[in-house]
Amino acid sequence: MGKTFELETLRILINSSALKPLDLHQRIQRSLCSLILEGTLAPGMRLPATRKLSQSLGIARDTVENAYVQLHRDGFIERRVGSGSYVSESLGRAVRGKKGKRTWSGEGGQKDSNIDLGLSHRGENYRRTGCVADTRAAKAFATGLPETRTFPMATWEKLQRQVTREHGEKALLHGDPQGAEPLRKAIATYLNLERGANVNPDQILVLSSTRQSLFLCAQLFSDTNKPILIEDPSYYGAKKVFEANGAPLIPVEVDENGLRTDILQNDKSDAGFVYVTPSHQYPTGVTLSLERRFELIEWAARNGKWIVEDDYDSEFHYDGLPTACVQGLDNNDRTIYLGTFSKTLFPGLRLGYMVLPRQLVDSFINARNIMDGYTPQIPQLTLARFMEDGYYNTHIRSMRKLYAERRHVMIESLERRLSSVIDVLRPEGGLQIPCFLKPGWSEEETIKKARRHGIDILGLSQLYTGNNRMEGWILGYSSLSNYEIEKSVKALSDILRKG
Numbered sequence: 001m002g003k004t005f006e007l008e009t010l011r012i013l014i015n016s017s018a019l020k021p022l023d024l025h026q027r028i029q030r031s032l033c034s035l036i037l038e039g040t041l042a043p044g045m046r047l048p049a050t051r052k053l054s055q056s057l058g059i060a061r062d063t064v065e066n067a068y069v070q071l072h073r074d075g076f077i078e079r080r081v082g083s084g085s086y087v088s089e090s091l092g093r094a095v096r097g098k099k100g101k102r103t104w105s106g107e108g109g110q111k112d113s114n115i116d117l118g119l120s121h122r123g124e125n126y127r128r129t130g131c132v133a134d135t136r137a138a139k140a141f142a143t144g145l146p147e148t149r150t151f152p153m154a155t156w157e158k159l160q161r162q163v164t165r166e167h168g169e170k171a172l173l174h175g176d177p178q179g180a181e182p183l184r185k186a187i188a189t190y191l192n193l194e195r196g197a198n199v200n201p202d203q204i205l206v207l208s209s210t211r212q213s214l215f216l217c218a219q220l221f222s223d224t225n226k227p228i229l230i231e232d233p234s235y236y237g238a239k240k241v242f243e244a245n246g247a248p249l250i251p252v253e254v255d256e257n258g259l260r261t262d263i264l265q266n267d268k269s270d271a272g273f274v275y276v277t278p279s280h281q282y283p284t285g286v287t288l289s290l291e292r293r294f295e296l297i298e299w300a301a302r303n304g305k306w307i308v309e310d311d312y313d314s315e316f317h318y319d320g321l322p323t324a325c326v327q328g329l330d331n332n333d334r335t336i337y338l339g340t341f342s343k344t345l346f347p348g349l350r351l352g353y354m355v356l357p358r359q360l361v362d363s364f365i366n367a368r369n370i371m372d373g374y375t376p377q378i379p380q381l382t383l384a385r386f387m388e389d390g391y392y393n394t395h396i397r398s399m400r401k402l403y404a405e406r407r408h409v410m411i412e413s414l415e416r417r418l419s420s421v422i423d424v425l426r427p428e429g430g431l432q433i434p435c436f437l438k439p440g441w442s443e444e445e446t447i448k449k450a451r452r453h454g455i456d457i458l459g460l461s462q463l464y465t466g467n468n469r470m471e472g473w474i475l476g477y478s479s480l481s482n483y484e485i486e487k488s489v490k491a492l493s494d495i496l497r498k499g
Contacts, residue, residue, distance in 0.1 A: 006040060007056060014057075023401035024059065028067035036076050036087055041093060047077065047085040080091055121224055123246045132211065132237045137488065140455050140488030143432045143476035147402060148346045155391055157381065163381040171381060175374035178365050179353070181207025182384035190387060195314060196324030197337065205354045205364055206375050210312060211237050213338045213354045214275070216367055217308050218245040219359075221272035229267060229274035231259055233463035233470075235282040235310065239277055248491070254281055258288030261295040273306035273336075278326055279314035283434050283463055283474045285427020293326050301332040306357075310338045315396050317429035317480075318404040331359040341383065343431065344396060349379060403431065405476050409485050411478040417493040421446075422472065431478035434460065436470055442473035446496060453495050455488065 013019070013031035015217040022030065033039045047053075049069060054061040068085055070079045078086050118477045119127060131155055138145055164171060178184070184201040191197035207213055216236070221433040222228055224246035230238065232251030250269055253260045259276050276296070278288035288296070300307050309326045337355035356364055385391050410433055435445055447457045460472035477485055 002057070004033070009040065010035065011088050013026035019194045025063045025070075025088060028064060029070045029291040032071060032196065033076055036091070037370075040477060041087050043089050045087045047087070049084060067216070072248070075102045094487055099435060106436060109332045119369075122244070122246050124248050128245045129240055132240050138479035139348050140480060140484070140492070141457055141473075141475040141477065142433075142479060143458050143474055144347075145149060145476060146343055146346060146431070147399065147479055150398075150402070151346055152391065153394065155388065157389075159385045160382040161376065161390070161428075163385060165380060167377075173377075175380070176224045177374045177379040178361075179375060180206060180377055180380040181382045182388070184353075186384045186387035190392070191325075191339070191355065193336075194327040194393075195302035195311065195322075198328050199337075199355050203358060203361060205356060205368060206380060207352050207354065207368065208350045208372075208375060209342065209352045210310060210338050210340045212306070213352060214238050214241040214310075215245070216364055216371070217273065217306075217336065217353075218242050218277075220363060221306065222247040226271050227271045227410070229264065229269070229271045230465060231276055231281060232466045232468075233283055233315065233460065234275065234465065235312075236309070236458075236463055237278065239465065242275075243334050249465045253463070253466070253468070254284055254286065256286055258292055259296065261299065264296070264299055271305070271370040273308050274300075275308045275310065276326070277310045277312065279317070279322055280427060280430040282310075282430075283311070283460065285425060285430050285433065285434055287323055287428060288326075289325060293323070293329055296326065297330045297332060297334070300330075300334040305334065309335050310340065312338070312340055313403060313430050315344055316400055316403050316431060318400070318407060319428040322429070326357060333359075336360070336383075344392075344399070345448075349383070351375065351383060406477050406480065406482060406485060409431070409474070410489070413486050413489040414475070417489050418496075432474050432476045434458070434472065434474055436472040439473075443473070446473070449495050450492060453491065455492055465487050 010031055012029075013034060014024075014027045017032055019027040032047075033335065041047070047068075050055070050061050050064040057064070068077065068079070072085075075090070076088055079088065094262060096294045102193075117123075117127070135164070138148070142287050157198055168221055181201065183206060184204040187204055187206075188199045188201045191199045192436035209215075211390060218228070218241055222242070222245060225248065225296050227248045227250045228242050229250050229252055230242065231254050233254065239249065250267070250271060252263050252267075252274065258278060258281050259274075264274065274296075276288065277487065278296075280287065296307060299305065307326060307330070310366055311325055314325065325337060327335040336357065338352070339355075341349050354364065383392075414422065414433065414435065420438070421441055425434045425436070427434065437446070443459045443461055447459055450457050456473040458476075460474055461469045464470070465473070480488065
């Protein structure tokens with residue numbers, strides 16, 4: 001330990017930013033522990049006396065003594081009367097040695113992919129498929145982000161104070177795994193009135209997100225290697241959830257009327273369910289026609305399948321009235337309806353829900369209970385009050401008007417500045433614009449150029465499961481002001497024009 005190199009290494013570790021919040025004796029203890037574990041200080045090596053080390057470091061002897069005492073208690077060093085302090089011989093092979101230091105490579109600190117981690121098949125799928133990267137800031141052209149700058153925060157805080165006063169310490173205890181009853185009643189009332197659903201509060205399961213709903217569907221309906229039917233193209237988050245659970249995906253083509261039910265009718269697989277976004281198909285924005293909705297319902301009943309209906313942004317329909325949800329039309333009770341408040345209110349709320357056929361309710365509640373118990377009560381009760389008092393409907397109407405205006409600005413700006421690059425689709429609703437690249441333009445290259453200048457674009461081709469892939473972009477606009485939309489489209493146009 002007397003070597004200059006090792007003493008300087010100790011100084012560097014002690015003063016590292018990671019240890020700054022700790023007391024000095026803790027920083028010394030942690031630093032010496034690291035040096036022991038990595039083999040710089042080998043088993044049996046004598047440590048400098050506390051007086052000598054304190055002088056070398058320019059600190060009080062008691063500080064070093066406190067560090068040594070903790071190292072001794074933890075078994076990292078032995079203290080021999082009249083002889084000194086030594087790295088514990090009993091550590092033996094527990095010490096990795098210099099050649100065995102932890103090494104990290106690749107993004108996200110992933111270990112060497114050649115190392116056998118002993119993961120299950122499902123665990124290996126999680127490692128291989130990665131995760132869904134949610135956009136954490138409002139910037140061009142983030143998808144799925146609502147406008148949060150105009151959210152009535154003062155009203156929300158007032159209602160939250162009311163809830164905490166009314167429920168007191170009860171709101172701090174464990175909650176109902178199915179969800180707070182006031183919120184389930186408010187959701188049922190809203191869906192029955194606004195979406196033409198046929199829902200009882202006892203059918204509702206409150207969760208943290210749509211992805212958690214999809215995870216539960218994959219867990220309960222699809223064993224490893226059992227396929228899932230999915231729209232093509234489809235929501236990226238759904239694809240990742242299903243693939244990570246080991247389910248092969250069977251793509252079902254989408255056209256101008258939504259999911260092609262004629263293809264579905266010919267399916268001979270043993271898939272347990274089909275995942276659909278009928279109100280505004282993601283990402284094309286088309287609406288599943290009423291005729292196909294009934295064909296879908298008939299197919300599920302005839303084949304004993306389930307329909308997983310993701311109604312993620314049905315509130316934001318701008319051209320005419322939205323079509324009634326599939327769940328409300330399904331007299332056979334084969335539809336699982338998914339909704340979220342991340343798009344209608346704000347993503348940090350982390351509240352979504354499922355409407356389940358009655359025969360599935362207990363199974364899903366049990367699975368959810370095992371997964372994470374329940375959703376925090378205070379946000380649920382606050383949201384229930386927000387809906388009961390009419391603030392939710394008022395906010396939706398305000399956002400619908402705002403997003404319709406932004407959609408118009410976005411489409412007009414894209415067609416004016418980028419008509420030579422893309423064909424712009426005009427979806428009847430939603431929070432993003434799908435665009436197809438014209439011949440001669442590469443999705444990969446245009447996205448790379450944009451990202452080099454701080455503009456994030458979601459590529460269309462990665463949302464396909466089958467081989468018939470279209471290249472293009474998905475451009476979100478809901479979280480951007482009209483000025484920000486114009487500025488961002490101009491910046492993208494300039495970037496592509498410069499080559």
